[in-house]
Amino acid sequence: MNTEKKIKTLIVKKPLKLDCGKTIKDFPIAYETYGSLNSKKDNAILVFHALTGDQFVTGINPITNKEGWWSYAVGPDKAIDTKKYFVICSNVIGGCMGSYGPSHKNSDQKIFGTNFPVITINDMVNAQYNLLDHFGIDKLFSITGGSMGGMQVLQFISNFPDKSKTVIPIATTSSHSAQNIAFNELGRQAITADSNWKDGNYTSKETNPGKGLAVARMAAHITYLSKKGLQEKFGRKLQEREDLKFGFDADFQIESYLRYQGSVFVDRFDANSYLYITRAMDYFDLAKQFNGNLSEAFTNTKAKFFIISFTSDWLYPTQENKDIVIALNSIGADVGFVEIVSDKGHDSFLLDVPDFLNALKNFLDKSYEEN
Amino acid sequence: MNTEKKIKTLIVKKPLKLDCGKTIKDFPIAYETYGSLNSKKDNAILVFHALTGDQFVTGINPITNKEGWWSYAVGPDKAIDTKKYFVICSNVIGGCMGSYGPSHKNSDQKIFGTNFPVITINDMVNAQYNLLDHFGIDKLFSITGGSMGGMQVLQFISNFPDKSKTVIPIATTSSHSAQNIAFNELGRQAITADSNWKDGNYTSKETNPGKGLAVARMAAHITYLSKKGLQEKFGRKLQEREDLKFGFDADFQIESYLRYQGSVFVDRFDANSYLYITRAMDYFDLAKQFNGNLSEAFTNTKAKFFIISFTSDWLYPTQENKDIVIALNSIGADVGFVEIVSDKGHDSFLLDVPDFLNALKNFLDKSYEEN
Numbered sequence: 001m002n003t004e005k006k007i008k009t010l011i012v013k014k015p016l017k018l019d020c021g022k023t024i025k026d027f028p029i030a031y032e033t034y035g036s037l038n039s040k041k042d043n044a045i046l047v048f049h050a051l052t053g054d055q056f057v058t059g060i061n062p063i064t065n066k067e068g069w070w071s072y073a074v075g076p077d078k079a080i081d082t083k084k085y086f087v088i089c090s091n092v093i094g095g096c097m098g099s100y101g102p103s104h105k106n107s108d109q110k111i112f113g114t115n116f117p118v119i120t121i122n123d124m125v126n127a128q129y130n131l132l133d134h135f136g137i138d139k140l141f142s143i144t145g146g147s148m149g150g151m152q153v154l155q156f157i158s159n160f161p162d163k164s165k166t167v168i169p170i171a172t173t174s175s176h177s178a179q180n181i182a183f184n185e186l187g188r189q190a191i192t193a194d195s196n197w198k199d200g201n202y203t204s205k206e207t208n209p210g211k212g213l214a215v216a217r218m219a220a221h222i223t224y225l226s227k228k229g230l231q232e233k234f235g236r237k238l239q240e241r242e243d244l245k246f247g248f249d250a251d252f253q254i255e256s257y258l259r260y261q262g263s264v265f266v267d268r269f270d271a272n273s274y275l276y277i278t279r280a281m282d283y284f285d286l287a288k289q290f291n292g293n294l295s296e297a298f299t300n301t302k303a304k305f306f307i308i309s310f311t312s313d314w315l316y317p318t319q320e321n322k323d324i325v326i327a328l329n330s331i332g333a334d335v336g337f338v339e340i341v342s343d344k345g346h347d348s349f350l351l352d353v354p355d356f357l358n359a360l361k362n363f364l365d366k367s368y369e370e371n
Numbered sequence: 372m373n374t375e376k377k378i379k380t381l382i383v384k385k386p387l388k389l390d391c392g393k394t395i396k397d398f399p400i401a402y403e404t405y406g407s408l409n410s411k412k413d414n415a416i417l418v419f420h421a422l423t424g425d426q427f428v429t430g431i432n433p434i435t436n437k438e439g440w441w442s443y444a445v446g447p448d449k450a451i452d453t454k455k456y457f458v459i460c461s462n463v464i465g466g467c468m469g470s471y472g473p474s475h476k477n478s479d480q481k482i483f484g485t486n487f488p489v490i491t492i493n494d495m496v497n498a499q500y501n502l503l504d505h506f507g508i509d510k511l512f513s514i515t516g517g518s519m520g521g522m523q524v525l526q527f528i529s530n531f532p533d534k535s536k537t538v539i540p541i542a543t544t545s546s547h548s549a550q551n552i553a554f555n556e557l558g559r560q561a562i563t564a565d566s567n568w569k570d571g572n573y574t575s576k577e578t579n580p581g582k583g584l585a586v587a588r589m590a591a592h593i594t595y596l597s598k599k600g601l602q603e604k605f606g607r608k609l610q611e612r613e614d615l616k617f618g619f620d621a622d623f624q625i626e627s628y629l630r631y632q633g634s635v636f637v638d639r640f641d642a643n644s645y646l647y648i649t650r651a652m653d654y655f656d657l658a659k660q661f662n663g664n665l666s667e668a669f670t671n672t673k674a675k676f677f678i679i680s681f682t683s684d685w686l687y688p689t690q691e692n693k694d695i696v697i698a699l700n701s702i703g704a705d706v707g708f709v710e711i712v713s714d715k716g717h718d719s720f721l722l723d724v725p726d727f728l729n730a731l732k733n734f735l736d737k738s739y740e741e742n
Contacts, residue, residue: 020617118617178601178625185626193582211564230549246391246489255556
């Protein structure tokens with residue numbers, strides 16, 4: 001397949017015991033890198049992607065032919081300056097961009113579907129840890145990511161407390177709330193309600209549960225934007241018409257926009273991966289791993305934290321980010337925090353929000369000078 | 372059908388010209404009443420129901436055998452005291468509890484489906500106005516309703532400025548926001564994605580788009596509850612299990628709750644009605660009917676307004692209710708306003724929220740004494 005040529009893959013030989021109890025080995029981790037690793041190997045930044053992201057952080061994604069998901073933040077002279085830093089990002093396990101996931105085949109050469117093991121955020125970061133050995137990196141300069149990427153950041157530094165100098169969780173939470181779980185469950189129900197889902201045993205692009213996946217995407221997309229942002233961008237503007245048509249076509253621009261978001265997503269994402277990754281997010285509860293005490297997740301690290309939230313993010317609101325700051329403060333950790341004013345909702349971390357990008361750049365560059 | 376015996380129906384002979392341009396006549400309005408109309412006929416309250424409500428306001432709904440949707444507020448000695456007031460409520464046109472809707476048959480004895488005309492909030496209240504003639508009521512004592520019920524309240528008093536002494540819109544808006552439209556569109560997409568929808572031409576309970584309708588209901592249900600309320604009620608509590616099961620069953624109580632809400636809704640609601648009623652809500656923009664000046668909707672009425680919002684309602688937040696107050700204030704209308712503190716979200720108006728119920732009761736009883 002032509003696609004596979006464009007995807008760099010590390011085959012992890014070492015067995016990995018998953019939280020569900022199963023052990024996997026000889027599994028692929030698909031990754032991409034930007035910039036160059038310096039001779040001291042102290043300029044590497046591991047970026048973790050969000051629910052629907054992948055390893056193609058910046059530049060043109062060779063599979064979708066669209067801009068990488070963090071092009072605003074990562075690149076030459078950008079906040080995460082690839083002239084200075086060596087950026088690594090890998091597709092999470094459970095994903096559908098080359099890493100071990102439900103669309104892969106089992107030892108009997110059958111597609112896993114829902115026979116793929118249920119994975120966790122912990123499993124994801126343990127799998128990705130193998131990239132450090134692969135590149136011969138003893139200690140990363142930084143780890144960062146927004147949303148589910150931020151969850152991985154928190155889990156990574158908890159699991160490997162001396163493996164990163166700085167830690168930047170963005171627009172995230174240490175534990176999925178009931179509302180977060182509710183929206184993810186809504187997405188899963190939309191997928192499994194599609195008669196083409198067939199208990200996960202769909203086999204071709206033509207017969208996949210694309211309609212259900214599109215609905216799941218629309219639901220999630222609404223949560224990524226703020227009410228105010230939606231109102232300012234779309235309001236009640238009509239879609240290429242002078243007045244209401246008294247029918248069920250997309251009269252309003254917001255309807256047309258959502259339908260478009262659903263349809264393009266289906267082209268690049270696998271429905272079963274959507275089930276597995278949302279499940280991992282819902283299972284995430286870092287405090288629970290430490291008997292309810294979030295601070296204990298971080299007692300062994302001397303890393304410097306910088307936590308960023310956005311005023312209009314109602315999916316992972318500032319308070320949930322602050323809870324992480326409070327847990328770190330209570331053990332005297334080195335932690336900075338900034339709440340960025342933005343109407344762009346949860347998606348702010350992916351967009352051109354200068355205050356955010358400047359804060360990220362300044363923290364990284366200043367910390368790097370202290371090296 | 373046994374069901375039909377339990378439903379009181381007024382056949383409206385008079386032609387009604389709909390906003391879409393079509394005219395309907397000889398159409399049914401299903402209604403219910405509670406309490407008694409007094410000899411002066413000055414104690415009638417017209418209650419308008421929300422998206423998924425019906426005419427069975429209080430007591431046991433004879434069709435579903437469950438409590439009526441506003442049982443907390445309406446009944447003997449309750450906020451809307453049926454010992455004192457004569458309460459009328461009718462199913463909106465477009466609905467599925469007896470009033471003219473998409474599950475009815477056209478003149479060729481074929482079920483309308485999506486051949487039913489697209490109706491508006493304006494059409495709904497114009498249809499319901501016929502109930503006043505039916506009961507020989509010249510002027511209502513009050514009109515009230517929450518959510519879409521509140522939209523009908525606003526439209527009714529705008530259309531018939533001298534037909535109610537008091538006006539109580541609750542947890543509502545004068546215009547559907549982009550986020551409101553987005554959530555409704557999500558529900559419609561979930562329904563139309565169901566292969567059983569068949570362009571609206573499903574004909575039996577067995578082959579109806581129940582899965583899609585359940586997903587639509589789940590989506591809406593999340594918007595009815597506040598993030599904080601969900602967290603307090605469900606948090607990350609597990610559903611009848613000691614620990615996570617690493618599968619896709621409902622591990623969390625919130626998942627089980629949503630699935631239940633979806634499944635029971637399907638038993639009592641019609642998918643095409645869901646499409647039509649959400650469309651009417653999205654089309655609602657009272658200011659637009661008056662060249663963008665909301666105040667002008669109310670210039671001809673001397674009614675006494677009382678507007679109620681809830682702190683944790685993020686579907687129709689306090690600000691959108693206040694915008695109505697502001698429009699009324701700017702023309703010197705008689706308007707009171709209260710924001711009730713509640714964690715129960717938009718659903719607060721349907722629940723046992725004593726501050727709300729007391730405010731409603733006091734306003735009604737005091738206004739009635741002034742009669």
